[in-house]
Amino acid sequence: MTKTNLSLDAERLWADIMRLAEITDPARPWTRRSFTALFLEGRAWLAKRFAEAGLVTRIDTAGNLIGRLEGLNPALGVIAIGSHSDSVPSGGRFDGMAGLATGLEIVRSLRDAGIRPQHTIEVVDFLAEEPSEYGLACIGSRGMGGALDARMLDLTEPGGEKLRDALRRVGGDPDRLAEAKRDDVSAYLELHIEQGIVLESRALDVGIVTTIVGVRRIEIIFQGEADHAGTTPMALRHDALVAAAHTVAAVRGVAEQLAAEGADYFVATVGILNVEPSASNIVPGRCRLIIDARSTAPALIQRFTETIDRESQAHAAAARVTRASFTIVSDGPPVACDENLRSALRQGARDLGLGETDLPSGAGHDAVYMSRICPSAMVFVPCRAGKSHTPEEWAHRDAIAAGAEVIFQALRELDQTLR
Amino acid sequence: MTKTNLSLDAERLWADIMRLAEITDPARPWTRRSFTALFLEGRAWLAKRFAEAGLVTRIDTAGNLIGRLEGLNPALGVIAIGSHSDSVPSGGRFDGMAGLATGLEIVRSLRDAGIRPQHTIEVVDFLAEEPSEYGLACIGSRGMGGALDARMLDLTEPGGEKLRDALRRVGGDPDRLAEAKRDDVSAYLELHIEQGIVLESRALDVGIVTTIVGVRRIEIIFQGEADHAGTTPMALRHDALVAAAHTVAAVRGVAEQLAAEGADYFVATVGILNVEPSASNIVPGRCRLIIDARSTAPALIQRFTETIDRESQAHAAAARVTRASFTIVSDGPPVACDENLRSALRQGARDLGLGETDLPSGAGHDAVYMSRICPSAMVFVPCRAGKSHTPEEWAHRDAIAAGAEVIFQALRELDQTLR
Secondary structure (H helix, E strand, O other): OOOOOOOOOHHHHHHHHHHHHOOOOOOOOOOOOOOOHHHHHHHHHHHHHHHHOOOEEEEOOOOOEEEEEOOOOHHHOEEEEEEEOOOOOOOOOOOOHHHHHHHHHHHHHHHHOOOOOOOEEEEEEEOOOOOOOOOOOOHHHHHHOOOOOHHHHOOEOOOOOEHHHHHHHOOOOHHHHHHHOOOOEEEEEEEEEOOOOHHHHOOOOEEEEEEEOEEEEEEEEEEOOOOEOOOOOHHHOOOHHHHHHHHHHHHHHHHHHHHHOOOOOEEEEEEEEEEEOOOOOEOOOEEEEEEEEEEOOHHHHHHHHHHHHHHHHHHHHHOOOEEEEEEEEEEEOOEEOOHHHHHHHHHHHHHOOOOEEEEEEOOOOOHHHHOOOOOEEEEEEOOHHHOOOOOOOOOOHHHHHHHHHHHHHHHHHHHHHOO | OOOOOOOOOHHHHHHHHHHHHOOOOOOOOOOOOOOOHHHHHHHHHHHHHHHHOOOEEEEOOOOOEEEEEOOOOHHHOEEEEEEEOOOOOOOOOOOOHHHHHHHHHHHHHHHHOOOOOOOEEEEEEEOOOOOOOOOOOOHHHHHHOOOOOHHHHOOEOOOOOEHHHHHHHOOOOHHHHHHHOOOOEEEEEEEEEOOOOHHHHOOOOEEEEEEEOEEEEEEEEEEOOOOEOOOOOHHHOOOHHHHHHHHHHHHHHHHHHHHHHOOOOEEEEEEEEEEEOOOOOEOOOEEEEEEEEEEOOHHHHHHHHHHHHHHHHHHHHHOOOEEEEEEEEEEEOOEEOOHHHHHHHHHHHHHOOOOEEEEEEOOOOOHHHHOOOOOEEEEEEOOHHHOOOOOOOOOOHHHHHHHHHHHHHHHHHHHHHOO
């Protein structure tokens, strides 16, 4: 395969994104949660599109949907292009799908031009990149990267199903997970919407990702006493929500402080807060909250954790409740993207006359786990007002096409140079 | 009917309480939520017990289950004894049922002794005394007191059913609600567990309720923006939970202050806090909380409301979110119990050689709405550690029997004197 003036079909790429978006929970677009019937419907459609593009399609034991185009020189290994087709509840149409459609359009364009690459190309729809009902994100890429362990397979969703059984239900095989781990991938490339406002605000076409933030999730449980809200005097209460509320305020305060230091990127969020028993006339007896802390600097995440550990303990004592749990439920360090791939992507953007910049990713991605088994890199494209994980999420057709062209350009370069 | 040495059967009274308790959601005892299949199962059992006691049983148009023993002199009107058979989620076995079993045991004892009262006696199981899924408490007693209006009938539970239809489902008739309002009741008496620690800590047998606190419920909704928790810098967030958390802290702080003033009883609670979309990696876009404020003094509830109105507005501004709603969803003023009935109850306790005291009720009760149509009064019996609305709720067999004897004694006195 040589570099030519080959170009992708922007309209065909866009049509795939719009078509998959229609497979949504109609009550709350755009929702296609991993492991649901809708998710499987989306995948059936994707598998059909993969096959139409001439790809040999399969589901690996970690539940990833893979379309494969055999290369001329199998010894060179695989260049994988991927992302994910699942969404958060009431999410967007682009997060995940833009990257999948990019991979699909690239292999279609190669086929239309009658070009057979040296490397085998795989388009991968990673299973459950978004936090799933089982309390775990990036399930498929963890599997491919060899980071999905038996403890994780025992995670259970609120309805009682274990991840192990859910994985079987979507075509994976929890008993043969080791087979999903790959040692034949030479490079992983992913296009994604930025989910931030840097590219839009600077009117740039693409971002070449330098580092993907580390993400630590902490679960805190406060245990108080569920007393009658009318007859329990203020001085005798053990109100779990009071401790939780002060902790939410502390998370915000500490995060603002660490972000303001400016040297490294830092954000922290309480996105889940459950109150039990949740009745207007009962003092909350138990509260559970999940903190999501992210940074390009592990030291900041550690400082944050220690401060919130102390503060939540103090707020529990002040509310006369027990801090029943302070648990780091998941912890991924920051991951640097591969310099060689970044340079191919940068060159691709320059050859195409596009405005590009280096930037960190505040969001986790499947590339985090792929980087455990192969050089990995990402291209960001601008999205309107930085909005993501919300129905208003939007990226322009031409913006996605430009990013996809950068990956296409880099792929053709890497197909020649990558050994 | 004359006063005699008649005594109730404490064991039979206790057995009824224990037997109804068994009709519970097995996954979370003791739960028998109004309008559920379990609730109807409990009522079917109660209706059978009513009939066995010789009561003529019916359900009125407000959904109250009523057992009636016709008096010798119908012109004297009805003496009603009642409470409720529904529970909060994971509630207790005594809140409500102790009062129903008291009424039932009193009519059984009269029948066993071959005594026919002058007044007609009704035992009433009021519909949905606890806050229901429709966002309303005391549904049946509101109906009997003429305080259930068309707006309330349009309230909808999360599954989409209107209260109007639910009422029909349990045997009421929303189109003929006016028929439930009574003008023939001469007195209403209710036994209830104290749900507080005054009686236990002072080793007293019964409390004669002076005033039932006023209860105001306020709904606050904060509307922010559901952004990506990884890519939205702290300075650009519109986090609805941050405003809600500061408001929860304010409710606690202001309530502690008002309670500490000491002249009047005051408590306030946030028992419900919903976060949307509730995902660990999404900044909360919307939060709804319900505040429950109670006092014997309307002025304190008003001061509290005004302070929280100001503070929640300020917390919304600080978090850069909108306070989309600050709504008083229900508002009941404090209600004084009838002096004549209280004096009969006090005399009854003294005749029985029991230790008694006057005390306010921090909990709302059906007596609040009954007092709109007739003189009403309540007797409290001690419960262990003041615990209520929790599975550990406990009252001794003899403590309940003593309170029931006080009502029985007063009933026989009032049957002679009440015109």
